[in-house]
Amino acid sequence: MSATLFRTSTAARSALRAGAATRAASAASTSFVRGKATLPDLPYDYGALEPTISGKIMELHHKNHHQTYVNSFNTATEQLQAAESKQDIAAQIALQPVINFHGGGHINHTLFWENLAPSKNGGGGEPAGQLKTAIETSYGSLSSFKTKFNAALAGIQGSGWAWLVKDTETGQVQIRTYANQDPVVGKYKPLLGIDAWEHAYYLQYQNRKAEYFSAVWDVVNWKTVEKRL
Amino acid sequence: MASAKYSLPPLPYAYDALEPSISAQIMTLHHTKHHQTYINNLNATLASQATATSKQDIVASLHLQNALNFNAGGHINHTLFWENLVPASSPNAQPTAAPKLAAALTAHFGSLEKFQEKFTAMLLGLKGSGWGWLVQDTETGNLELTTSRDQDIVPVGKKPILGVDFWEHAYYLQYLNDKASYAKGIWKITNWKVLEARYESGYEGVFGPLAGLRSSI
Numbered sequence: 057m058s059a060t061l062f063r064t065s066t067a068a069r070s071a072l073r074a075g076a077a078t079r080a081a082s083a084a085s086t087s088f089v090r091g092k093a094t095l096p097d098l099p100y101d102y103g104a105l106e107p108t109i110s111g112k113i114m115e116l117h118h119k120n121h122h123q124t125y126v127n128s129f130n131t132a133t134e135q136l137q138a139a140e141s142k143q144d145i146a147a148q149i150a151l152q153p154v155i156n157f158h159g160g161g162h163i164n165h166t167l168f169w170e171n172l173a174p175s176k177n178g179g180g181g182e183p184a185g186q187l188k189t190a191i192e193t194s195y196g197s198l199s200s201f202k203t204k205f206n207a208a209l210a211g212i213q214g215s216g217w218a219w220l221v222k223d224t225e226t227g228q229v230q231i232r233t234y235a236n237q238d239p240v241v242g243k244y245k246p247l248l249g250i251d252a253w254e255h256a257y258y259l260q261y262q263n264r265k266a267e268y269f270s271a272v273w274d275v276v277n278w279k280t281v282e283k284r285l
Numbered sequence: 286m287a288s289a290k291y292s293l294p295p296l297p298y299a300y301d302a303l304e305p306s307i308s309a310q311i312m313t314l315h316h317t318k319h320h321q322t323y324i325n326n327l328n329a330t331l332a333s334q335a336t337a338t339s340k341q342d343i344v345a346s347l348h349l350q351n352a353l354n355f356n357a358g359g360h361i362n363h364t365l366f367w368e369n370l371v372p373a374s375s376p377n378a379q380p381t382a383a384p385k386l387a388a389a390l391t392a393h394f395g396s397l398e399k400f401q402e403k404f405t406a407m408l409l410g411l412k413g414s415g416w417g418w419l420v421q422d423t424e425t426g427n428l429e430l431t432t433s434r435d436q437d438i439v440p441v442g443k444k445p446i447l448g449v450d451f452w453e454h455a456y457y458l459q460y461l462n463d464k465a466s467y468a469k470g471i472w473k474i475t476n477w478k479v480l481e482a483r484y485e486s487g488y489e490g491v492f493g494p495l496a497g498l499r500s501s502i
């Protein structure tokens with residue numbers, strides 16, 4: 057995952073060449089060069105998930121929302137480096153919520169794009185192999201899992217995500233919801249994430265979010281989810 | 286049990302009256318769908334709670350508290366929000382309609398412009414869904430800026446004077462990810478006359494017929 061989230065060499069250099077970040081240039085002249093987060097390319101076209109998710113939503117979501125998390129995360133990490141070099145502990149602590157939010161936004165969206173796919177590229181259908189077994193062990197059947205997952209999505213009070221995660225202590229899979237951009241960390245490993253922020257569906261579904269939640273299964277990339285298990 | 290206890294208050298202006306700051310499509314969906322859903326879920330939660338209470342089922346009652354806070358908060362917050370907006374053509378959309386509050390804001394923040402800049406910056410700093418508020422501390426009388434998460438209401442002891450909905454549904458169809466333009470546009474349709482009345486009102490008075498509901502969450 058870190059390979060797609062950070063591109064240390066070429067991308068950072070070309071960003072600097074493009075004059076995208078003068079502050080990064082001055083940071084780079086200090087003792088070490090830190091990898092900057094960059095927006096990953098979508099593995100499919102903006103319109104490829106239609107009619108489940110419109111091309112307009114995908115484009116705004118990727119080019120604007122995800123890009124803003126990337127930019128703000130980079131700004132926050134520069135500020136963190138400055139605070140670290142000054143040994144300013146209070147400033148480092150004060151930056152944690154911003155890093156969590158924007159870093160979480162970057163990680164979550166990156167995982168989200170990857171765990172979706174157009175149906176011609178394997179989106180939809182059913183999980184196979186160990187993943188199928190794990191879901192059936194925890195939830196009985198795929199359809200009862202989907203029902204519970206959709207209920208979890210619908211129960212989010214505000215912005216957030218629902219995830220199928222693997223508990224690395226027990227090896228079992230379970231559904232968990234996370235507020236805002238809180239990332240899946242600690243003993244849980246993210247397998248499948250669905251963005252339940254209003255920006256993820258509003259242009260197409262408005263307040264009918266339950267329709268988005270039930271439609272999104274048509275573009276879930278189970279192969280990617282299985283690889284994460 | 287007693288159901289349909291709360292109902293959707295009519296907007297004090299037409300759905301298109303806040304254009305171009307807020308489109309008629311947003312206002313219609315926001316009022317007839319989003320606000321209505323909070324009310325429906327609030328009434329359903331209250332009915333479940335009455336059942337739990339009659340059975341003296343404390344555990345069920347506690348489990349309902351979260352849904353009650355969320356949906357009662359959604360009803361109260363949106364009601365306050367509609368009231369503190371007004372068409373830009375109204376004389377009430379001018380700060381001159383709130384002489385006492387404007388003087389207090391100027392004294393506290395340096396100028397009305399600085400207050401507005403700080404309020405807008407606070408909105409843009411929200412991480413997720415929530416509200417921005419101008420409140421008055423009921424003990425000290427001080428004016429303060431604060432945010433509330435999701436549908437939380439402002440804390441007890443803080444009297445809401447101005448509330449701005451910063452959920453994405455409040456602006457997305459018109460402004461997309463440009464939430465700064467939505468935030469700035471609010472100042473053209475702020476109902477200063479209502480703000481002045483809340484500034485001069487007692488704490489309970491601000492919530493009007495929803496004062497009882499507020500004290501129950």
Ligand SMILES: [Fe+2]
Nearest residue numbers: 121251253256
């Ligand atoms: Fe998103």
Ligand SMILES: [Fe+2]
Nearest residue numbers: 319450452455
């Ligand atoms: Fe709202």
